[in-house]
Amino acid sequence: MxxxxxxxxxxxxxxxxxxxxxxxxxxxxxxxxxxxxxxxxxxxxxxxxxxxxxxxxxxxxxxxxxxxxxxxxxxxxxxxxxxxxxxxxxxxxxxxxxxxxxxxxxxxxxxxxxxxxxxxxxxxxxxxxxxxxxxxxxxxxxxxxDRMPSVGLQISMPSDRRLVRVCRALLLNPTDGRDLDHWALEAGMGRRTFTRLFREQTGMGLASWRQQARMIEAIALLEQGHSVTTAAYDVGYDSPSAFSAAFHRIFGMSPSAYCRGSIKI
Structure with a gap:
């Protein structure tokens, strides 16, 4: 054969x-x-x-x-x-x-x-x-x-298991707005140790990491057909305008423009 x-x-x-x-x-x-x-x-x-x-x-x-x-x-x-x-x-x-x-x-x-x-x-x-x-x-x-453009649909994860626990909790609920002191306590670390280690292992502070996590979640919602307004509130923003401004800073385009481009792919 x-x-x-x-x-x-x-x-x-x-x-x-x-x-x-x-x-x-x-x-x-x-x-x-x-x-x-x-x-x-x-x-x-x-x-x-x-x-x-x-x-x-x-x-x-x-x-x-x-x-x-x-x-x-x-x-x-x-x-x-x-x-x-x-x-x-x-x-x-x-x-x-x-x-x-x-x-x-x-x-x-x-x-x-x-x-x-x-x-x-x-x-x-x-x-x-x-x-x-x-x-x-x-x-x-x-x-x-090799010619396809990469897209920023990822977020860095730390290697320390205590920080991983914090990050996974925030990925599951990106609207969680509890402050740095809470998450340092959750990780069993002092505030300064938590801040230093988090930045060393993710390349950013907790606030920036959480904002990026919210944007990744927002993209998932937009891809599922949710409106910009719904996505904004569902990921913890107080208004669609604040969400759109943050989205543009990170991705270089508005959420509406992202949706239009996504449909064309």
């Missing part, structure tokens, strides 16, 4: 054999409220969300993945995946020798061409030959990924 005739049914990442082709893929979905514990894949992972929003958390950052955005996760990177609503997505597993981004996770925009190439990989018969159409298409896909 020729290798072209062999079909490798990949329904979960655990079905991926060690002798598979350099790039393989699967289509999948997550139900509402899904949570996949921290894990790592031997290969690099490219995940593209088609509907719904995925949150990916690593040891150093938390990323959100709205529709038509993708995330690159280097092989061996421990990460956790969670959802709120149902999610449809595509995942490719890429041999580590093809990794152009070393050990860096990042979220980026995708074009119709990139999405079409990802879908084409899902139609491959595996294993495919070392020369041929499949190799040319996967090479084109990886070249196109």
């Amino acid at each position: 020729s290798t072209q005739a062999k079909i490798l049914p990949i329904k979960r990442s655990s079905d991926l054999p060690h002798d598979a082709s350099p790039v393989v893929g699967l289509a999948d979905h997550y139900p509402p409220g899904f949570s996949d514990p921290f894990h790592a894949h031997e290969r690099c992972q490219l995940a593209l969300t088609l509907s719904g929003i995925i949150t990916v958390t690593t040891g150093s950052a938390s990323y959100i993945l709205p529709p038509n955005r993708a995330i690159w996760i280097p092989g061996g990177t421990h990460h956790q995946v969670t959802t709120r609503a149902a999610v449809q997505f595509r995942t490719l597993y890429v041999d580590n020798t093809l990794n152009k981004w070393l050990d860096r996770c990042h979220v980026f925009e995708t074009t119709p061409l990139v999405r079409a190439l990802i879908d084409e990989v899902l139609q491959f018969r595996f294993p495919y030959p070392p020369q041929g159409r499949e190799v040319r298409l996967t090479s084109l896909l990886l070249d196109e990924l």
